[in-house]
Amino acid sequence: MLREGGILRTAMAFGLAAVLWLSAGVATRAYAASSLEQQFDQAFQHMLQDPANLDKSFKYAELGIEIGDYEAAISALERMLLYNPDLPRVRLELGVLYFRLGSYTIARAYLTRAVEGANVPDDVRARVAVFLDEIDNRLSKHRFSGSVYSGMRYQTNANAGPERAAIRLLDTEGVLDGEFTAKVDWNAFVSSNFRHVYDPQSHSGDVLETDLLVYISQQSNQHQLDLVFSEISMGPRGQFLREFIENASWRPHIVASIVILDDSPYYETYGAGVDIDKQFTAKTNGSVSASYVQKTYRADAGRTTARLQNGAEADLEGNVGYRVNDKVMLTSNAGVANLDTDISLYSNTEFTFGLGAIVTHDPPKYFDKLLVTGPWTTSLSGTAIYSRYHAPDSSIDTFVKRKDHEYRATLLTSIPINKSWSVTATLARTSVNSNFLNYSYNNSAASVGASVRF
Numbered sequence: 001m002l003r004e005g006g007i008l009r010t011a012m013a014f015g016l017a018a019v020l021w022l023s024a025g026v027a028t029r030a031y032a033a034s035s036l037e038q039q040f041d042q043a044f045q046h047m048l049q050d051p052a053n054l055d056k057s058f059k060y061a062e063l064g065i066e067i068g069d070y071e072a073a074i075s076a077l078e079r080m081l082l083y084n085p086d087l088p089r090v091r092l093e094l095g096v097l098y099f100r101l102g103s104y105t106i107a108r109a110y111l112t113r114a115v116e117g118a119n120v121p122d123d124v125r126a127r128v129a130v131f132l133d134e135i136d137n138r139l140s141k142h143r144f145s146g147s148v149y150s151g152m153r154y155q156t157n158a159n160a161g162p163e164r165a166a167i168r169l170l171d172t173e174g175v176l177d178g179e180f181t182a183k184v185d186w187n188a189f190v191s192s193n194f195r196h197v198y199d200p201q202s203h204s205g206d207v208l209e210t211d212l213l214v215y216i217s218q219q220s221n222q223h224q225l226d227l228v229f230s231e232i233s234m235g236p237r238g239q240f241l242r243e244f245i246e247n248a249s250w251r252p253h254i255v256a257s258i259v260i261l262d263d264s265p266y267y268e269t270y271g272a273g274v275d276i277d278k279q280f281t282a283k284t285n286g287s288v289s290a291s292y293v294q295k296t297y298r299a300d301a302g303r304t305t306a307r308l309q310n311g312a313e314a315d316l317e318g319n320v321g322y323r324v325n326d327k328v329m330l331t332s333n334a335g336v337a338n339l340d341t342d343i344s345l346y347s348n349t350e351f352t353f354g355l356g357a358i359v360t361h362d363p364p365k366y367f368d369k370l371l372v373t374g375p376w377t378t379s380l381s382g383t384a385i386y387s388r389y390h391a392p393d394s395s396i397d398t399f400v401k402r403k404d405h406e407y408r409a410t411l412l413t414s415i416p417i418n419k420s421w422s423v424t425a426t427l428a429r430t431s432v433n434s435n436f437l438n439y440s441y442n443n444s445a446a447s448v449g450a451s452v453r454f
Contacts, residue, residue: 036281037067040060040064040069043059046060047059047076051079052083054080054083057076057079057080058076060076061073061074061093064076065282066281067281068281073097074097077093077097086117088115088117088120089114091110092124092127095108095110095128096131099131099135102205107131111132142198144196144197144454145453146194147192147453148191148452149192149424149451150189150450151188151424151447151448152186152187152189152447152448153189153445154185154445155185156444157182157184157441158184159182159225160432161180161181161182161183162176162438162440164437168437182441183222185220185222185225186219186220186221187217187220187225188217188218189215189449191213191214191215191216192214192215193212193213194212194214196210197210198210206237206239207236209235211232211234212230212232213229213231213232216228224261226262229259230258231256231257232255232256232257233253234253234254235253237250238251240276247278248277248278248279249276252272252274253272253274254270256268256269256271266297266300266303267297267298268295269294269295271291271293272293273290274290284320285321286318288317288318288319289316289317290315290317291314292313293313295309295311295312295339297309309342309343310342311339311346313339313340315335315336316336317333317352318333319332328357328358328359328360329357329359330358331354334354335351335352336350336352337350344390345390345394347389348388348402349388350385350387351387353383354381355381356379356380358377358379359377361376362375362376363375363376378412379410379411380410381408381410382410384408387402387404387405388403396436402439404433406431408428408429408431409428410426411428412425420452420453422450423448423449423450423451424450425448426447427446428447430442430444
């Protein structure tokens with residue numbers, strides 16, 4: 001159970017994160033109202049004045065899609081077909097819009113008609129094939145998807161140890177055994193995600209989602225860090241406040257996980273959470289995730305004090321993504337986690353803030369001749385984490401509480417090989433500054449691997 005101080009800190013932090021998320025949504029909607037919606041209204045007037053002008057109708061439809069008014073876009077595109085039925089791209093867009101609205105039977109009809117005839121562009125045929133496959137998938141009651149990513153990673157400080165032996169110990173200066181300072185190491189890893197969706201084909205569109213995450217890491221030398229992590233969550237996904245909010249979904253779920261460290265069970269968790277996703281405009285989306293789990297540690301493998309960390313963790317995170325154009329997307333996130341343990345010296349509150357950009361681009365010169373399909377994707381992200389512990393650790397300092405500032409930067413490039421396979425290279429840097437040298441460290445990492453999606 002959360003103590004009074006933990007509840008207060010958690011409530012204040014949760015409120016701050018919620019305000020940030022809602023403020024981002026309000027600012028985005030205000031921007032859309034003052035620009036895109038004004039252009040949309042002007043395009044409507046232009047179309048009324050010249051209804052036979054297909055360019056004006058298509059412009060109105062494009063703006064309708066931009067602001068998320070799919071019904072208006074559909075109306076304009078269907079009028080275009082009345083003037084000229086031989087427009088495969090218009091039929092394609094209609095199929096996509098009906099697909100987004102969940103009207104898969106109508107979407108299939110438009111998409112099928114879009115590829116009839118001999119003069120259909122190749123890119124239209126390719127997009128139609130993708131959507132028809134997805135429609136077949138979504139009309140099935142059971143849908144399976146997932147990905148597996150495997151590779152090698154090099155780290156300059158695999159054990160997150162301090163770089164110097166000088167530490168704080170029992171209110172004075174101490175010296176750390178060299179076994180526990182920073183160690184260079186390699187590891188092989190496999191990360192896999194699996195999802196099953198059960199769709200009862202009800203009129204509401206609600207489904208039952210089950211997600212399984214498994215991560216396995218095997219170190220070259222630091223085998224005490226060999227890790228197996230698995231997590232499963234299950235819950236229904238449906239429209240969120242469907243009578244009042246458009247383009248929003250929510251998923252209440254139960255969740256459980258287990259961590260195995262150095263071939264021995266370390267801890268397990270169980271609890272519940274909820275995810276809420278909202279499409280503010282065609283370019284902007286947001287999400288909020290909240291969870292509450294109970295952590296139970298094992299005393300296996302000589303970890304005699306591990307059970308002192310038993311407790312409950314409450315998390316809240318908000319994310320906002322903005323698509324600048326077809327090639328650039330900006331991301332931001334803010335979160336707070338409150339861990340309340342049986343022994344208060346392990347209890348802490350953690351605040352997280354992050355920014356990122358995802359860019360889709362052509363391969364660098366000379367690489368475009370390799371046997372790859374499609375553009376490359378490069379992402380750059382930065383994260384700041386501020387941790388505040390609730391009580392001093394007397395084995396280190398009787399009166400001073402621990403405070404950590406952690407900064408992470410990650411550069412990732414994904415290179416497609418074909419529709420399912422890709423190669424990914426990652427560079428990362430982590431820097432932790434603590435008021436105790438015991439917990440300050442730096443780590444640089446580089447990894448390369450291959451992934452498959454199905």
